[in-house]
Amino acid sequence: MALIETHKLSKTYDVGDEGVHALENVSVKIEKGEFVAIMGPSGSGKSTFMNIIGCLDQPTAGEYLLDDRKIGGLSRDELAVIRNQKIGFVFQGFNLLSRTSALENVELPLLYNHVPAKERKLKSIAALKMLGLEGREQHHPNQLSGGQQQRVAIARALVNQAPVLMADEPTGNLDTKTSVEIMELLVQLNRNSGTTIILVTHEPDIAAFSKRIIRFVDGHVVSDEKVKKS
Amino acid sequence: MISIISTIKIALRALWVNKMRSALTMLGIIIGVSAVIIMLAVGTGVSRKVSSQISSIGSNLIIIMPGSTSQGGVRMGGGSQSTLTTNDADAIERECSAVAAVAPMQYGSAQVVYGNQNWSTSIQGTTPGILEVKDCGLTAGRNMNEQDIRSATKVCLLGQTVVDNLFGSIDPIGQIIRIKKIPFTVIGVLESKGQSLGGQDQDDTIIIPLSSAQTKVFGRTIPGMVRSIMVKARNADDIAAAERQVTDLLRQRHRIGPNKEDDFTVMNLTQVLNMAEQTANIFALLLGAIASVSLLVGGIGIMNIMLVSVTERTREIGIRMAVGAKTWDIRIQFIIEALTLSMTGGIIGIIIGSGGSVILSTIFEYPSVVSPLSVFLAFSFSGVVGIFFGFYPAYKASLLNPIDALRFE
Numbered sequence: 001m002a003l004i005e006t007h008k009l010s011k012t013y014d015v016g017d018e019g020v021h022a023l024e025n026v027s028v029k030i031e032k033g034e035f036v037a038i039m040g041p042s043g044s045g046k047s048t049f050m051n052i053i054g055c056l057d058q059p060t061a062g063e064y065l066l067d068d069r070k071i072g073g074l075s076r077d078e079l080a081v082i083r084n085q086k087i088g089f090v091f092q093g094f095n096l097l098s099r100t101s102a103l104e105n106v107e108l109p110l111l112y113n114h115v116p117a118k119e120r121k122l123k124s125i126a127a128l129k130m131l132g133l134e135g136r137e138q139h140h141p142n143q144l145s146g147g148q149q150q151r152v153a154i155a156r157a158l159v160n161q162a163p164v165l166m167a168d169e170p171t172g173n174l175d176t177k178t179s180v181e182i183m184e185l186l187v188q189l190n191r192n193s194g195t196t197i198i199l200v201t202h203e204p205d206i207a208a209f210s211k212r213i214i215r216f217v218d219g220h221v222v223s224d225e226k227v228k229k230s
Numbered sequence: 231m232i233s234i235i236s237t238i239k240i241a242l243r244a245l246w247v248n249k250m251r252s253a254l255t256m257l258g259i260i261i262g263v264s265a266v267i268i269m270l271a272v273g274t275g276v277s278r279k280v281s282s283q284i285s286s287i288g289s290n291l292i293i294i295m296p297g298s299t300s301q302g303g304v305r306m307g308g309g310s311q312s313t314l315t316t317n318d319a320d321a322i323e324r325e326c327s328a329v330a331a332v333a334p335m336q337y338g339s340a341q342v343v344y345g346n347q348n349w350s351t352s353i354q355g356t357t358p359g360i361l362e363v364k365d366c367g368l369t370a371g372r373n374m375n376e377q378d379i380r381s382a383t384k385v386c387l388l389g390q391t392v393v394d395n396l397f398g399s400i401d402p403i404g405q406i407i408r409i410k411k412i413p414f415t416v417i418g419v420l421e422s423k424g425q426s427l428g429g430q431d432q433d434d435t436i437i438i439p440l441s442s443a444q445t446k447v448f449g450r451t452i453p454g455m456v457r458s459i460m461v462k463a464r465n466a467d468d469i470a471a472a473e474r475q476v477t478d479l480l481r482q483r484h485r486i487g488p489n490k491e492d493d494f495t496v497m498n499l500t501q502v503l504n505m506a507e508q509t510a511n512i513f514a515l516l517l518g519a520i521a522s523v524s525l526l527v528g529g530i531g532i533m534n535i536m537l538v539s540v541t542e543r544t545r546e547i548g549i550r551m552a553v554g555a556k557t558w559d560i561r562i563q564f565i566i567e568a569l570t571l572s573m574t575g576g577i578i579g580i581i582i583g584s585g586g587s588v589i590l591s592t593i594f595e596y597p598s599v600v601s602p603l604s605v606f607l608a609f610s611f612s613g614v615v616g617i618f619f620g621f622y623p624a625y626k627a628s629l630l631n632p633i634d635a636l637r638f639e
Contacts, residue, residue, distance in 0.1 A: 051633050056632045056633040076556070077558075080555060081556070083554050084553060095545070096549075099247055108549075111236055112555050160554075
């Protein structure tokens with residue numbers, strides 16, 4: 001079975017008298033271990049799609065199955081548990097807690113998963129080490145570079161061993177060199193740990209790191225093809 | 231829900247970031263709680279002092295004073311008329327069933343001398359009943375007896391202050407002192423009673439037989455005349471009955487017609503002291519009102535700041551939700567934050583309130599009583615305020631939509 005499966009997913013926003021269709025009848029399947037890039041111009045619905053499959057937002061119509069579980073109709077707290085255990089998020093703006101150490105930021109998903117303090121610390125230190133941030137545990141986000149902050153965010157996304165990592169424009173705030181470093185890190189992660197990665201981007205260079213590209217235009221999927229590696 | 235310790239750590243950090251704001255928010259609670267502490271300390275302190283004074287003056291005490299006279303339209307004030315006599319006192323003791331003891335009084339001040347020491351003090355001429363009326367015991371020696379009264383013997387009982395000033399360390403019993411140059415033998419020493427409500431030293435006194443006072447020390451104007459009669463009712467419930475009986479008897483004895491005013495005044499000291507206690511209670515009530523208003527305002531202040539904090543930290547809430555915080559995780563976080571504010575304010579308030587009541591008690595000479603109960607009460611009040619006024623902001627935060635919260639700038 002597919003890890004992520006949507007059937008005729010639609011999202012409509014009420015703006016004035018007419019509804020704006022951010023998504024219309026989107027049906028997509030993503031298998032375990034895939035590395036998918038979702039592309040499209042701004043307003044194409046790619047972020048809306050990501051938020052819905054990330055359980056941060058709810059569709060107005062259609063069905064969504066994550067790991068064979070129907071997501072529609074779940075309560076806020078049930079969604080919170082799914083986000084905590086199945087999904088790791090990486091955002092464009094990093095979204096780390098300010099005035100909080102890197103270590104504590106990484107510990108956050110474990111905290112809400114009731115992992116005991118000692119284990120929380122060990123796992124978080126290991127995750128930071130894996131991302132090359134050894135010795136930076138006590139640094140606060142404003143003491144870290146953009147690339148380092150994004151690595152802390154990735155460590156946070158991975159620490160709970162979530163099967164899916166969703167990255168919304170993860171390199172949007174980074175320079176080219178750091179962007180490549182982060183993308184190579186994601187490729188490695190996908191290859192070595194088998195983590196499913198779903199990436200939203202509008203940059204072809206970034207999308208090229210993935211194995212499959214789904215293109216959105218005006219809320220529709222217009223193309224879905226494997227990336228040919230040169 | 232995540233562990234309380236982690237939540238408290240998060241709350242403390244959030245409050246520490248805005249130190250000034252947190253301190254100002256706590257101020258209302260600090261004032262409210264210290265007012266609660268002071269209110270309760272003053273309330274219990276004053277009522278304790280009053281009740282100890284009631285028992286030091288003598289419980290269930292009624293004082294009968296002569297009425298006022300008027301000479302050519304000028305009224306002379308209470309006690310200016312000489313209408314009470316020893317016979318009145320005897321009659322009260324004989325006929326009033328609600329009365330336990332009677333002591334007619336003749337008093338004034340005089341210079342007393344022992345050896346090369348001398349001292350000016352108040353001299354009370356009275357009967358042996360005085361000790362029962364005043365609930366006063368003897369620390370040494372014996373009371374006067376009927377024989378002393380009948381034959382106007384020259385014996386006296388000394389208050390502790392007089393003993394200290396005339397005798398120092400010498401045992402006064404059996405010694406002879408001179409009151410207005412008349413020699414009196416000391417037969418007993420009165421128990422110490424401390425200060426009266428008016429601040430007078432109740433131990434600075436000498437008691438002598440009424441007859442000796444009337445004939446030898448103060449001379450006499452009208453035979454058998456006394457300046458006041460002190461009466462002790464059988465118990466607290468009998469005070470009103472005793473007052474009525476005494477009034478009826480004296481009106482009858484003084485032949486006062488039905489529509490004429492009394493030529494004497496009956497005073498109930500317990501009433502006077504109860505009034506003092508009531509005044510203290512009003513003071514305490516006033517402080518209580520200040521305390522509750524201040525706690526209310528403090529609570530609203532906390533709610534206000536928490537609402538600001540929720541708005542400021544919308545993105546933080548979004549991040550927490552994205553990584554798996556449930557509704558109650560967020561709610562508890564903000565409630566704990568409000569609680570931390572109010573409880574810290576409460577603790578500071580308890581410290582200031584305790585200090586304040588100690589200072590107040592030294593200024594006004596009331597015993598300072600900061601009871602554990604009042605501390606507990608103040609502490610729980612501040613806790614309730616924190617939960618009550620913290621809940622709405624916390625509730626609001628927990629209902630944010632994660633995606634909107636994450637996008638919040």
